[in-house]
Structures are given as C-alpha cells and as structure tokens.
Amino acid sequence: MTVLALPRHHQSGPRLEVDLAAVAANVDLLARRATGELMAVVKADGFGHGAAAVARVALAHGATRLGVTGVAEALALRAEGASAPVLSWLNPVDADFAAAVACDVELAVPGREHLEAVARTAPGAGVHLHLDTGLARDGATPSEWAGLCRAARRAERQGLVRVVGVMGHLACADVPGDPANAVGRARFAWGVETARAAGLRPAHRHLAATAATLTDPLSHHTMCRAGAGLVGIDPSGATELRPALALTVPLVSVRRVHAGTPVGYGHTWVAPEATELGLLPLGYADGLPRSASGRAEVQVRGRRRALVGRISMDMAVVDLGPEGADVGDLVTVFGPGHDGEPTTAEWAAWAGTIEHEIVTGLGPRVR
Numbered sequence: 001m002t003v004l005a006l007p008r009h010h011q012s013g014p015r016l017e018v019d020l021a022a023v024a025a026n027v028d029l030l031a032r033r034a035t036g037e038l039m040a041v042v043k044a045d046g047f048g049h050g051a052a053a054v055a056r057v058a059l060a061h062g063a064t065r066l067g068v069t070g071v072a073e074a075l076a077l078r079a080e081g082a083s084a085p086v087l088s089w090l091n092p093v094d095a096d097f098a099a100a101v102a103c104d105v106e107l108a109v110p111g112r113e114h115l116e117a118v119a120r121t122a123p124g125a126g127v128h129l130h131l132d133t134g135l136a137r138d139g140a141t142p143s144e145w146a147g148l149c150r151a152a153r154r155a156e157r158q159g160l161v162r163v164v165g166v167m168g169h170l171a172c173a174d175v176p177g178d179p180a181n182a183v184g185r186a187r188f189a190w191g192v193e194t195a196r197a198a199g200l201r202p203a204h205r206h207l208a209a210t211a212a213t214l215t216d217p218l219s220h221h222t223m224c225r226a227g228a229g230l231v232g233i234d235p236s237g238a239t240e241l242r243p244a245l246a247l248t249v250p251l252v253s254v255r256r257v258h259a260g261t262p263v264g265y266g267h268t269w270v271a272p273e274a275t276e277l278g279l280l281p282l283g284y285a286d287g288l289p290r291s292a293s294g295r296a297e298v299q300v301r302g303r304r305r306a307l308v309g310r311i312s313m314d315m316a317v318v319d320l321g322p323e324g325a326d327v328g329d330l331v332t333v334f335g336p337g338h339d340g341e342p343t344t345a346e347w348a349a350w351a352g353t354i355e356h357e358i359v360t361g362l363g364p365r366v367r
Contacts, residue, residue, distance in 0.1 A: 022232060042054050064084065
C-alpha cells in the first residue's frame with residue numbers, strides 16, 4: 001500500500017494518512033466508466049487528501065486533465081509541477097486571470113461580465129462557457145446563454161478568447177433517475193446547440209461529475225469530471241469505491257471515574273457505571289463535527305468505543321469501558337473500515353451531513 005502521511009509526527013499527535021493506491025484504483029475505475037476524457041477535480045486540497053499528490057496519481061491512472069475552483073488552486077498545482085491542462089471555474093470578476101493564462105490555465109466563464117474581464121485582462125485565454133443546467137447558482141441562465149455565446153464568438157473572432165469548452169452540472173445526479181437529471185441533460189444539449197448556432201466549436205463538452213460518471217452514461221459528452229470519486233466517495237452510493245483517508249490519534253490521558261460522573265460541557269453524558277475515560281487531543285477545530293456528539297464512535301484496541309459528552313474545540317472523550325487502555329494507545333477516528341473502524345460515511349451519518357464535508361473539514365492541525 002502506497003501511503004502519504006500528512007505530516008508524520010511519530011504519533012505524538014493526530015496523523016492523517018492518504019492511501020494513494022486506493023486513489024489509483026478509484027481513478028482506474030472512473031476512467032473506464034467515462035465515455036470520453038476524465039478530468040480529475042482536485043479542488044479543496046484534493047477533497048482534503050492533498051491536491052498535488054492526488055493529481056499526480058490521477059494523471060498516472062487515466063485522468064487527462066485537472067479541475068479546481070479558484071485561480072489560486074490552479075497556480076498552486078502549477079507550482080507543484082503539474083503540466084496537464086487545468087480548468088478553474090469559480091472566480092470573482094476581478095480575479096488574476098492574467099496570471100492564470102500565463103500559466104496556461106483555462107477559465108470558466110459564467111456570464112458577460114466575466115467574459116469581458118477575461119478578454120480585457122488575459123487576451124488569448126482558453127475559456128469554457130458555463131451554463132446553469134438547473135441549480136440556480138453558478139453559470140449563465142438560459143435567458144442569458146444565447147447572448148453570452150454570441151459575445152464569446154465576437155471575442156473569439158477578435159482573438160481575445162478561445163472558446164474551448166461548454167460545461168454544466170447536474171442538480172440531482174446522486175439520485176439516478178431523478179427527473180431533474182433529464183431536465184439538466186436536455187438543457188445542456190440545448191446549450192451546446194445554441195453555442196454551435198452562434199458559430200462556436202468547443203472541443204470539450206462536460207456535464208457529468210462523479211455520480212453521473214458512474215450511473216448516467218447519457219450525461220457523458222467528451223469529458224467527465226470526477227472529484228469525490230477519486231478519494232472513494234460515490235454520492236449515489238451505487239458503486240463501491242475505496243476510501244483513501246485514515247485518521248489516528250494517541251490517547252493523551254486516561255482516568256478512572258465512578259458511576260454518576262458527568263462529562264464535558266453541559267454535562268450531556270453521565271457515566272452509568274464505573275469506567276475509564278480517555279482523552280483525545282482532537283475536536284471540532286480539527287474537523288470532528290460537534291453535531292456528532294452523543295453518536296460518534298472510535299476504535300480503541302480493536303473495539304468500537306463511544307465518544308461521550310460534547311465534542312469540544314480541541315478535545316473529545318472516549319468511554320474506554322472496564323477494559324480500559326493506556327496513555328499513548330492509538331485511537332482510530334476513521335479509516336476505510338476493513339478492520340471494523342468507523343468510516344467517514346459513518347461520521348457523516350452521525351453528523352447529519354455528507355462525506356464531502358467530513359473529509360474537506362479537517363483542520364490544519366491534522367493536515
């Protein structure tokens with residue numbers, strides 16, 4: 001197993017490990033499922049797994065391009081030596097587009113304001129026109145789309161931009177068969193035809209992200225984008241991918257308490273019987289969601305143990321039971337689940353959220 005540790009503390013503190021072999025296996029699968037090219041989306045530091053490392057593995061196992069949100073993320077990839085095509089698709093209108101183009105980064109254009117800013121400050125940029133296909137957030141609305149396409153064609157004729165792609169995003173791809181997906185596919189097909197009618201000939205057309213890559217071939221065009229899937233998360237739950245992240249931490253103290261001992265802020269948990277409590281130097285500032293208090297578990301000495309009381313900013317308390325444990329014993333907060341340890345999917349369920357939030361919410365003390 002190829003492992004990247006971020007950082008190695010010899011277990012004097014939290015240790016986050018990324019199984020790059022798992023990333024490689026996931027990319028292999030996604031590349032086989034994608035009809036055309038596969039863009040590896042490594043935004044948010046590679047979904048908390050290390051953008052540069054995930055990008056290198058993805059490109060070695062079938063991805064041909066990289067995707068991020070802001071220009072800063074794209075420039076960081078270039079600084080790490082990534083030479084593959086990179087697309088940045090979420091930027092304010094005054095972003096440093098010139099720096100992006102100087103590093104051969106392509107840019108998404110969601111409206112006329114962005115088109116004009118890119119043409120003015122970064123002439124010659126390769127752009128992907130972004131159509132809102134049903135989320136009412138990023139991308140041009142259908143009423144704005146034809147005008148954006150005509151303006152992009154004029155800018156293209158003037159040599160100010162190169163329209164190399166058209167992109168969209170599905171609202172409900174995590175629920176295969178949801179009617180909203182058919183609406184999104186139809187709107188995207190209309191958007192591509194409208195662009196062609198304006199005289200544009202984009203080489204790249206991409207709508208599908210991870211869930212649609214795995215479950216909806218009708219949404220595949222010349223390229224699919226996969227982000228969460230690279231690191232083992234399938235939002236649709238239809239495909240078994242390999243989780244790539246593991247978090248361990250040593251116990252910093254152990255104490256024996258009697259029945260009736262209240263624990264933590266607000267005394268939300270009271271020991272029903274005599275037991276041993278262990279202290280983890282890890283809390284919500286490190287990414288353990290406070291909303292999982294009273295439900296979350298960890299693994300100690302091969303056994304599941306409950307976290308008790310409220311998760312606080314820097315600490316969490318585990319009920320070690322009568323068997324107890326020793327100071328310095330390793331506690332597995334989450335992992336792939338092969339040995340019975342909790343997974344990020346379980347943590348997401350305990351917190352009432354999605355895995356994406358768990359893996360991207362890890363704080364800098366465990367990076």
